[in-house]
Amino acid sequence: MCGLTALFDLRDRRPVDQVLLARMTRRLAHRGPDGEGLHCEPGVGLGHRRLAIIDLAGGTQPLANEDGRVWVAYNGEIYNFAELMAELEALGHRFRTRCDTEVIVHAWEAWGERCVERFRGMFAFALWDGRTQTLFLARDRLGIKPLFYAALADGWLAVASELKALALHPALPRTLDPRAVESYFAYGYVPEPHTIHEGVLKLPPGHTLTVRRGRPLPAPAPYWDVPFVPHGPMDEAEAAAELVERIREAVRIRLVAEVPLGAFLSGGVDSSTVVATMAGLVDGPVNTCSISFGDPAFNEAAYAARVAERYRTDHRVRQVDPDDFDLVDRLVEVYDEPYADSSAMPTYRVCELARERVTVALSGDGGDENLAGYRRYRWHVYEERLRARLPLALRRPLFGLLGRIYPKMDWAPKVLRAKATLESLARDAVEGYFHSVSVLGDPLRARLWSEGFRRALGGFRAVEVLEAHAARAPVRSPLSLVQYLDLKTYLVGDILTKVDRASMAHALEVRVPLLDHELVAWISGLPESLKLRGREGKYLLKRAMEPLLPREILYRPKMGFAVPLARWFRGPLRRRVREAVLGEVMADAGIFDMDFLRRLVEQHQAGLRDHSAALWSLLMFEGFLRRQAGAAAVPPARGRTG
Template identity: 70%
Template sequence: MCGITGIFDLRDRQPINRSLLEAMNETQFHRGPDEGGVHLEPGVGLAHRRLSIIDLSGGQQPLFNEDETVVVTYNGEIYNFPELTAELQQAGHRFRSHCDTEVIVHAWEEWGEACVQRFRGMFAFAVWDRNRDTLFLARDRLGIKPLYYSALADGHLIFGSELKALMAHPGMPRHMDPHAVEDYFAFGYVPEPRSIFRGVHKLPPGHTLTVRRGQGNLSEPREYWDIPFGDSGVADAANAAEELTARLREAVDVRMVAEVPLGAFLSGGVDSSAVVAMMAGLSDDPVRTSSIGFADPAYDESRYARMVAERYHTDHRTQEVDPDDFALLDRLSGLYDEPFADSSALPTYRVCEQARQQVVVALSGDGGDENLAGYRRYRHHLAEERLRAPLPLGLRRAVFGTLARWYPKADWAPRPFRARATFQALARDSVEGYFQGVSILRDDLRAHLFSPAFRRSLQGYSAVEVLRRHAARAPTEHPLSLVQYLDMKTYLPGDILTKVDRASMAHSLEVRVPLLDHQLVEWTSGLSPDLKLRGTEGKYVLKKAMEPYLPEEILYRRKKGFAVPVAEWFRGPLRERMRAQVLGPRIADSGIFDMDYLKTLVDQHTSGARDHSPALWSLLMFEGFLARSTA
């Protein structure tokens, strides 16, 4: 895995500042500590940090074609590069290395922009073609690898794997986007294509951007792939389970090619356990597995990981983490650059740290919940949809909207007794209902959170528009498939994959995700929703497929995930720090928040009257972002 960055003169061929490009590149040293490279020519500068995985003695970047008219800087892995190499050699291309990087320059020569259709893997890259006077940026289909870009006032386009590379450029705009702030406090991250800064964008997953010198304004990114949700042609559960096993095994197999130590994360959940089971059947040597445990039994699931490790005789290591391990708080804003409110980033950082002690590449189980409907919120959404279905939206809004306004609020009560919340849910359409279910801070809370001046700057914008935009283009109308699609467009790249990429790259660890193999995703998306969520059992077909490989206790238990005791921290060891930062000068001076309401949140939480930990954690992470971005 690597880090890429570059500067491109959109108007002319003026010299690129080498020292500036090198400074941008060095901000990503952690992504590639093995080597660094820079290529400069009039109007173009490309840079690269390398973490060597394949062809350790070759493959240095930026890398050129035979006559050095095409050059690439690339982050990722293309797993079908041997097949593509053979095809391109047959077409007359000459290779000087044995790495996947060189496939990109020759594929560009042979197929142009359509080259991305041929790649199977995770990637973000930039190709410069001198003959065509064209810069080509691309990002993999699911958004496993990141890519930021910005067109500057001086006519330069800058790009990089992480936002910090762009922030090293003095011309990068640093004006916060109010819409991105609204999105952050709704989702806990800033969804693509926005970044927290106006004028800085993330290239969306499955998109490319072609830039020709002198074209004027940047064109819009072009989508080259989407999740199809077409019919996979498999209706029988037994046949589906058998084919899923074969497809998963093959997706794991192609990701086990490396010239450095390779292993896997093992949480003891279904997804990571399935990946390890497949790896064990494909490897003559014991699989190296890593997990973390917690001293507090309420948070610890390491015994389930040990069950799988013992069954497959893996070389297993567990690092025990104190539930009060909040020493990383100051590092998080530096890792993620933008505000990022997923508190499980803390244990994710630790498991990556632990894994890097024995491997350079780790396979993970990420993507299984989105692919195969594993989240409990999918069940809740379908239950609400069944209640909404009998009545038209207009009638539901009139009846249940009125009842919700008059019924007393009871967030403190058990879910079955929160009638107001039920009435509100019934008054919404499907997308709005799902949005409220995934929002870390509901609409009414965000309305109180922001100052009147900031609310005016939003000009009526609401973060629900992010989901509406994707829903309008969704290739499916089935209520389960639709919310899976929404998650795979937002939560998966914006939260899950971002969290893992930054946490792993902080330790120069490459993470590969077989459950997000695009061929596997295409196939699973077309399975009947009943094979994914059957009754209350999510990931039904995966669990049936893994019954010969994993204990029933692993397959059919309720998984907790990486829980972090934030609510307790804010009433205990982090109480004063949280109060000082949430009510401190950076938050107040931003002009974004209603400080009286923030004080109410802090007082109610610390007294034990209410649990406002999601809002307070989000504010704490936002304050950390302000501290770094204004330094």
């Protein structure tokens, strides 16, 4: 895994600022500690930091074709590179290395922009063709690897694997995008293709961008989408057997490495599936690692140990301090943009643990989105059945009124917490799903903003992000639609962003076999009854893995990484959250109604309401603003509760 940068003169062939390009590239040293390279010619420069995985001696980048006219800086792994290399050699291309990077330049020569359709893997790259004066940017189909870019006022295009490298460019816009701020407080991240800064973009998953000197910057072009094309007749046993074989193939092709390799093992269905599959493919024990929590409500370590024992893995466990909040400021630096998924903290720790033994780790990410594992899918299907019985014109006033008058009872048993369901039923399908996934719902967000910021939004609502994807979705059924929405938003903006930044902070490459695009496409075409059956999500996967995993692993309630935010904000981080959320940095931003922020803090710290999600989002946003301004962080005040 690696980091890349690029500078391209959109207007002419001015000399590249090589000092700046080198600074930007070195800012990504954590992504590639094994080497650095630059290539510059009039009007274009590529930079690269390398984490050596394959062809350790010969994979130096940027890398060129035979005549030095085509250059590439690349981050990722193309798992079918050996087959493509043989095909390209048969076409007359000659290779100097045995690494997947060189496949890209020859594939470009052979197939042009359509070369990405031939690649199976995770990747982001910038390719320069001096013959046609073309810069070609590409990102993998699911968005496993990131790529940022900005067309600057000085006529240069700047490209990098992380926003922190672009931020070194003096011409990069620093103005906050009001739509991104609204979206962040709704989703907990800034959805693609936007970033927190106006004029700075993420290349969307499954897209390319072809830039030619002297021409306007075009819109990114899509080359792949999740198809959701139904299969022919297939019974359950046949589908289960094929799923196992397809997962086996996806894992097998991700085991190619010339460095130590292992896997995350949480004890959940997805990571256990990957480990069980790996164990059948490798000689010797699989290196596995997991973290444990002191609180049994969040501790899956015992389940991970069961799988590790069954497959005789070389397993390591590390207990995470339940008050591991020293990472708060580190996360702000790692993620560059505001990012409010608190499970980033244990994810950072498990990546840190894995890197002590391995350079490559396989993860189980993607199983929930592919095979309908989230509980919210089940609830959305139930709600859609109720919505179908009454027209929206009747539901909106009826359930809207009931939702407003029904008390919010965070303390009550789940069966009595009906407020969110009533509010959701007052909406259409996409609005209802947005309501269920929002970190801060519409009424709460509306009260966050100052009058000036509300005007700056110009009527934009974060739900428009989901509505835009829904309008392009190849499916309309309730379950498949929300799966598609998650694949386009939550998976890439939250899950994959979390893992990429946390792993790359430790120079750890994470491979995700359950997001192999051929596997994803095949799963998308399965009948919905094989994904969600009654209350059982991931139905087919669980049935398929019954011979390989204990039932207590497959059919236990889903758990996830969690941190005790509510307790932190009333205890050891009480002073920290008050000083950050109500301090000068937030007040000077002009974004927030500070009286309402004060009410949130006071209600939470008095134990009247649980505003932990809102306060965590605000704390992360304040950290971002503080870092952007170069101000010192508010001290964590460990051990103080006053």
